[in-house]
Amino acid sequence: MTKPSQELLRSISDEHVLRSLMTARKLTRAELAIQTGLSKPTVSESVRRLVEQGLVADTGERTPGGRGKGRVGSFYGLAEDSGVALVVTIAPDGVTAECVDAYGDVISRTHRTITGPAEVAAVLPSVAAETVAAHNVRLCTVSAADPVDRRTGRLVQLPDSPFLVGDLDPVAVLGPLLHGPVVVDNDVNWAAQAEHEALGVADFAYLFLGEGLGCAVVSDGEVRRGHSGLAGEISHLITAGPTGATPFIEVFGELGLRQDGTTAIDVARLRDADPAVLARAIGGVVTALVTLADPEVVVIGGSWGPSLLDAITAECARSPRPVPIRAASVANPSLTGARAAALDLLRTDLVSRAGPRTPRSG
C-alpha cells in the first residue's frame, strides 16, 4: 500500500491544480485556490513547482479584462508542449488520425481513404508520422475494425469471421514513433465506451451490426474485454436460425447474405431479407446478452442494425426477460470512444509526470 509521506500530500495538491487547469483552461492562482479548495499559499507553491517542471505556464494574459476592480492577476494554463495524444481508427474504408491535447481539443485530423486492407500497412505509419513530427505525442489509442488480442494489441482473425482490416500489429508499427504506450482495441469496444459516456448507464450491452458482427458488454461502468480481448465476438454464438440452432454468422450464410469471396455481411442485399427471420436470430443474441450480462438496456449500432430496431424490439418483447432496446446515439462512435480514452490516459500521464521535488530556493 501507499506510504504516508508528505510527498503524497504534495502530489495530491499538484493533481488538483492540474486537473482544474485541464477543465478550466486558464485560471489565476486565486481562482485555483477556490476551484481546488486548497489555500492560496498551497496553490502558489504548487503552481511554482509545476511551472518549474514545465507542465504549467503563465499564459501571459492578465485579469483586468472588464472583471472590475482589484489587482491584476496572471492566468496560468497547461504548458504549450505538455503533450498530446494520438487517436487512430482503422476501418476498411480508411484510416483517421487525430491529435488531442489535455484540454480535450482536437488539434489536428488527418484522413486517408483506402480501397482495401492491403493499403493499411503503408498508410498507417505515414499518417502517424505526420502527426508525430508536428507534436509532442505522449501516447496513442488505436481502434481497429477487427478482433484485437488484449495482451499483444495485435489484430487476430477468428475462424469464419470477416477479417476487415487484416493482419496488423499496431503496437509494432506505432510504438517506435512515440515514447508512451499504444493501446489497441476493437472498434465496437470503443464505440461502447463512447455510448457509455453519452448514456451514463453502468451496465448495458452494445450490439454492433455492420459488415462485421460484434458486441460489447459494459459492466460496472467499464467495457469488459475478457481474458484475451475477444469478449463480444459473437459470430459463433448459437442462436435461432432458419433451420434450427445455428451459429449467428451462419444464419447469414444460410440466407445468402454474405459477400462472395470474403466472409463479411453483404449489407446491400440485407434489405431484401425477411426482417422477422433476422430479428429472430438477433433476438437469440440479445437473450444471451440478457441472461449472461443482465444489461439495463441493449444499444443497437452499426450500419444496418438500427434499421431493424422495430423488428428487434418486437422480437425481444416476447422474451421471458424483456429488455429495453434503443438505437445508438453517438456519431462516429469508435473515434469518439478512442478519443475519450486517449484524453483520459493523457491526463493521467500528465498528472503522473508531476513527481520529483523542486526545492524552493533556486
Add this chain to the structure above:
Amino acid sequence: MTKPSQELLRSISDEHVLRSLMTARKLTRAELAIQTGLSKPTVSESVRRLVEQGLVADTGERTPGGRGKGRVGSFYGLAEDSGVALVVTIAPDGVTAECVDAYGDVISRTHRTITGPAEVAAVLPSVAAETVAAHNVRLCTVSAADPVDRRTGRLVQLPDSPFLVGDLDPVAVLGPLLHGPVVVDNDVNWAAQAEHEALGVADFAYLFLGEGLGCAVVSDGEVRRGHSGLAGEISHLITAGPTGATPFIEVFGELGLRQDGTTAIDVARLRDADPAVLARAIGGVVTALVTLADPEVVVIGGSWGPSLLDAITAECARSPRPVPIRAASVANPSLTGARAAALDLLRTDLVSRAGPRTPRSG
C-alpha cells in the same frame, strides 16, 4: 477527489498498522515498524491512537519466550470486541450461519436442516439472532440459492426457473438485527468468487449445474452481476436442444428431467439421460460464455455438472473457439465465497472506524 490533509497521512499509517495486525494476529511495536515500513515513533503513535479508540489492545503477552536478550516487548492485537461478520447461506436443504472475525477465523457455526422453503422464514431469524446475541456483529453477507435483485437484496422468481428457497427479503429480516450492511447475493456468484480466489485467474466463467442452473462471469478480477444482479441466470439462453434452438431450461423439459410440481432439475434421473445430448446443450451455453465474456477457463460446478466433465470437454473441443474446461475445486464454494467477502468487508469496516483524532495529552 481527496483533500491533501495531514489527517490523510495519519489514517494511512493507522491502516497499515491495522492490516498488519489482521494477518499477523499479534505484533510488538518494533515488529509493526518492520512489517509496515514505518518508523518506530510513527508506529508507537498509531498504536496509542488505536488503543485509545478501542480497536487495538495489548494482548498481555510479553516477548521473552525464548526469543533471547533484550527488553521485553508487548504484543498488540485487534481488540477482543472489534467486531465480527455474519455469513449466512440459505439453500433448499438448510440454513448455515457462521461468524468470522477480522483475522479470518470462523468463531462459530450453526446449521439447521430444513425440509422445505417454507421453513426458511422461521429458521433464518432464529439462527441469526443466536449469533448476533453472542457477538458484536458489524455486517452480514448472505448467499441464497435463487436469483437476487442487486438493488434491493430480495430474492426474485424468474419465469420458468425453479424457485428453490422462495420469496424472501434477507435485508428486511437480518437488517434490524445488526447495525451494518447486509449484502445478499446468489450462491453461484459467491461460488465463483471463491473459485476466483483459489484459481487466481482474472477472467473466467463458472457454470453451475445442480437442481438450479446458473453461471457467473468473473471479469477483470471481479464477479460481474449486471444491472439488477441477474447476470448468469441462464435458463432462457438459446442453445442446441434435441429438437433445434431451445431455451436451456426447456432442454431438460423436453428430456423429461424436471421434477414434477416444481421447475427444478431432477438430478436423480439425469444419469439415465444421454450425456452427448446434455453436453451439446451445455456446449451451446459455453459457446455463449466464450463469445460474450471470453473467459480464460470455464469452471464447472454444481451437483451433477462435474460428472459430465468429459462429455462437455469433448463437445467444446469441437468448437471453433475451444476453451479449457475444468471442474470446480473449492469445497462449499458458496459459503467460502460469502465468507471471503464478509472478511473483506469486515476488515474495511474496521479500518474505516479508525478515524477521529485523539490528542496525545490525556
Add this chain to the structure above:
DNA sequence: CAGTTGTAGGCAAGGCCTCTAACTAGAATT
C-alpha cells in the same frame, strides 16, 4: 484628485505528521 473598495498574491506563524538519531529500560549472557 484623494479616499475607499475589492481582488491578486506574498509572508509569517502555527499545527501536524513522519523521519532520523540518540537515549533509556530491562532482560539474557559472559
Add this chain to the structure above:
DNA sequence: AATTCTAGTTAGAGGCCTTGCCTACAACTG
C-alpha cells in the same frame, strides 16, 4: 558486575497545509 542486545521513548529537523495579515494595484466615489 559488565556486556550485549532488543523494545520503546524522546528530541529535533524537515515538510506540508492552513489561517491571518500585509502589500500591490486597479476601479469606483464623491
